[in-house]
Every structure is written in structure tokens, then in C-alpha cells.
Amino acid sequence: MPHLPGMSNLISITTNCSSGCLLGDVIVPVANCGVQEYNSNPKEHMSFRDYISYWKEYIQGGYSSPRGCLYLKDWHLCRESTVEDLEDVFTLPVYFSSDWLNEFWDALDVDDYRFVYAGPKGSWSPFHADIFRSYSWSVNICGRKKWLLFPPGQEEALRDCHGSLPYDVTAPVLLDARLYPRSQHSSPPLEVLQEAGEMVFVPSGWHHQVYNLDDTISINHNWVNGYNLANMWHFLQQELQAVQREISEWKDSMPDWHHHCQVIMKSCSGINFEEFYHFLKIIAEKRLLVLGQGPEVFKDSPGPGLGHQQAAFDVSRLVEVLTSLITHPDFQRIDTSTFSLQPEELLAQLKDAMSSTAAL
Incomplete structure (x- = not known):
């Protein structure tokens, strides 16, 4: 578990963001979990303040909204924030300190693969493997996640008759042998329940699908080093x-x-x-x-x-x-x-x- 000196402040900001919020004007990427766009979800950008207002309304509406289920994903908080005391939001766990992806992008000073995810109960990420077949780790700051994990190679049985991977591995359409001729040979996923304060490590090439079982905030990194x-x-x-x-x-x-x-x-x-x-x-x-x-x-x-x-x-x-x-x-x-x-x-x-x- 990383040391998180700034994350308690982030949780407080997330739950109490108002017109005076330091991060309120920061523009964040938000995915609509209820809409499929190819094998992902369409994204829009809004201010952090507007997203928190939406999130509160979503909860008050019984976890329902005409706008759908919106999920703040892939937020480069450390890089994009102008708030000085958020520059060191957390200390990287020693086990993951050999991180070539972020070392490279930091040297170029144009990008990184350090993300904050924050979303309501029911938000989720469709079936995918991580960029460049990197490793990834994810820490729940609050809330719970359910992970469906497939070791490398098992995703091949989930391809449809055109060779494409599914958007949702739990969809009933995968039972249609005409569309998914090899699905009956697929193995069940490794299912992991991640509690608040717990870390999940995803090895290279493991496809996965992830659900937020509660209102959840997490830190996620992709990284490559000599081992992968x-x-x-x-x-x-x-x-x-x-x-x-x-x-x-x-x-x-x-x-x-x-x-x-x-x-x-x-x-x-x-x-x-x-x-x-x-x-x-x-x-x-x-x-x-x-x-x-x-x-x-x-x-x-x-x-x-x-x-x-x-x-x-x-x-x-x-x-x-x-x-x-x-x-x-x-x-x-x-x-x-x-x-x-x-x-x-x-x-x-x-x-x-x-x-x-x-x-x-």
C-alpha cells in the first residue's frame, strides 16, 4: 500500500467540492459507462466541480440519472493539477519503483501513465488488456472493486466470428455459438474482490473487466521495466x-x-x-x-x-x-x-x- 499523504485531502475534496474547491476548475475526462463505442465508452470532458455535482445528484437519484452512469477515468492528477500540495499525492510503492514508462514520459515532460479513477457504484471498465502490454497496479483509496481477470491466451476463446474481442465478457450474447464459436471452450475468469486500502497487481497481457461495487476512488499506474x-x-x-x-x-x-x-x-x-x-x-x-x-x-x-x-x-x-x-x-x-x-x-x-x- 503506498503512503498517501494527499489522498485524504482528495477524498475530502471529492465529497465536499463547492465553488471554493481548489480542484474545481480542473478539466477531467469522464466516460459514459452506459454507452458502447467500439470496445470502450465515449468520453467527454468537464470540470471536476461539475463532475462532483453530477455524482452527488446521481446518488440522490438512487444511482440513476438521465445522463447515464459517468465515470471519471484516466485523470492525470499529478501532472495536470496546478495545486502545489498535490504534486506529491502519494509515495510510489518500492515494489513498483522501477517504472520505465513514467521515467520516459517524465523525461519528455509531455505525458504520464499515472491515473486517478473516481466513480459511483455501478461504474465499470469494459474488457481490455493494458497499454503496451504493460504491468498495472491499482489501489482503492475508498470503495470496492470486482475484477474479472483472464491469463494471457484465454481471451482467444472469447473472440467472435470476426476475430474481435468482446466489449463485455458477461453479456448473454457470448452464449450464441454462431457469433462466438469458441466461447464454450473459454475458462471462467479469476474473480477478485478488492476492498478499500487493498492493491491489485495485473501482470502483462492479462485481460480484465472491472466493476465499482461502491462509490470508489482509486490510483492506477501502468508501467514497464526490464522484466516485461x-x-x-x-x-x-x-x-x-x-x-x-x-x-x-x-x-x-x-x-x-x-x-x-x-x-x-x-x-x-x-x-x-x-x-x-x-x-x-x-x-x-x-x-x-x-x-x-x-x-x-x-x-x-x-x-x-x-x-x-x-x-x-x-x-x-x-x-x-x-x-x-x-x-x-x-x-x-x-x-x-x-x-x-x-x-x-x-x-x-x-x-x-x-x-x-x-x-x-
Whole structure:
């Protein structure tokens, strides 16, 4: 459980937000849980104050509203808030401190994968797996959640006759063998009841569907590190292959077809091969700096920061994935002449660092 110095204030703000609320004018993303848009819910944006007013009215209306069940999701509270005392809303649990996704996006100062979710009883998240096949963790600050979790591979039996995954794994339509021919072979999900103050860890590639059983506030992070970096790289290769299959009929007639595939991939997945290289580069540079300082610097270092042993492990995983990326035919088609550090040079530096570390 993370230390949450600011979250009691957030709960108080959530329940008592009025015209003087410090966060009242912050614009937050809100999903309509009662409307399906592809395999998700449509989102709108409103002020935090307006959402809290809606939430109170929803409760007073017996958990019903003509506006539907609205769920505040994917709120980048730490990044987007201008309130200084919310900059450190909580302390990251040591078990999840090796967090490359947020390390990368913090370095660019444009985004992050740290979220606050807040919604009434009955709000929910449709069936999905997390972005980039990252890990995720979720802590309930208040309220309860029910998780339906499917280990990797079990989702395949839930695909419909067109190969698409369901929006809602509890929907009766999944019993229709004509539409879902393999559903009878599906295994029941792992069901987890998460109480207030409890944390759920979701491994890479586990599809899940989540319900708020009470009015609930939670903190959620997505993250990648050396342990699941290969999963992320495998996922990105699958995403590119899916794009290439989708527009394969234009391969011979479309100029720069491979480049367009990368553009479409980034639009759909949030990252392409070029940006993945820059992700690896930023993570690698910090590890190389740490290893260059030697293990004695960190011998008596307190706290969970990046130490020599962790950096050495990270470099070994970076070498594996960067080697695979550099030799991938689609990466070799990318013009790397403008890169500040050529991929082969970075790989050589990482291998040298590995050799030096092994000799210690």
C-alpha cells in the first residue's frame, strides 16, 4: 500500500467540492459507462466541480440519472493539477519503483501513465488488456472493486466470428455459438474482490473487466521495466503486423507504404518503432550513467532508487531487445541519420557496460 499523504485531502475534496474547491476548475475526462463505442465508452470532458455535482445528484437519484452512469477515468492528477500540495499525492510503492514508462514520459515532460479513477457504484471498465502490454497496479483509496481477470491466451476463446474481442465478457450474447464459436471452450475468469486500502497487481497481457461495487476512488499506474520489456516489444511487433495486414492491398501502389504503416501504428497504439527506440535510448542513458559511477557509489545508498545491480540487470534486458529491434527489417527501413545517437552505437555502449560490470 503506498503512503498517501494527499489522498485524504482528495477524498475530502471529492465529497465536499463547492465553488471554493481548489480542484474545481480542473478539466477531467469522464466516460459514459452506459454507452458502447467500439470496445470502450465515449468520453467527454468537464470540470471536476461539475463532475462532483453530477455524482452527488446521481446518488440522490438512487444511482440513476438521465445522463447515464459517468465515470471519471484516466485523470492525470499529478501532472495536470496546478495545486502545489498535490504534486506529491502519494509515495510510489518500492515494489513498483522501477517504472520505465513514467521515467520516459517524465523525461519528455509531455505525458504520464499515472491515473486517478473516481466513480459511483455501478461504474465499470469494459474488457481490455493494458497499454503496451504493460504491468498495472491499482489501489482503492475508498470503495470496492470486482475484477474479472483472464491469463494471457484465454481471451482467444472469447473472440467472435470476426476475430474481435468482446466489449463485455458477461453479456448473454457470448452464449450464441454462431457469433462466438469458441466461447464454450473459454475458462471462467479469476474473480477478485478488492476492498478499500487493498492493491491489485495485473501482470502483462492479462485481460480484465472491472466493476465499482461502491462509490470508489482509486490510483492506477501502468508501467514497464526490464522484466516485461520483451512483452512490450512483442506486442509492438504484433501491432505493426496487424496494420500491415489491414492495408496490404495498397503495398505496391502506395508510396512509402512502410512509413505509412508506422504512422498508422503510432496513431492506433501510441508508439511506433522509432519512438520505441527513443524510449530505449532514454532508459539506457540513465543506466549507463549509473554503471559508469561504479558500485561503491551505491554501497550505502538508502532508499529504493536506481542502484548498480538494478542498472546492470536493466542493461542486460535492454541489450536483448535493442538487438532484436536493430535487426528487424521494418526498423532498418527507418531513416536514423538524424538520431542523436545511432542505434548501433548505443548497443555497443550497452554491451561494453555489460562486459565491464561482469568483470567486477
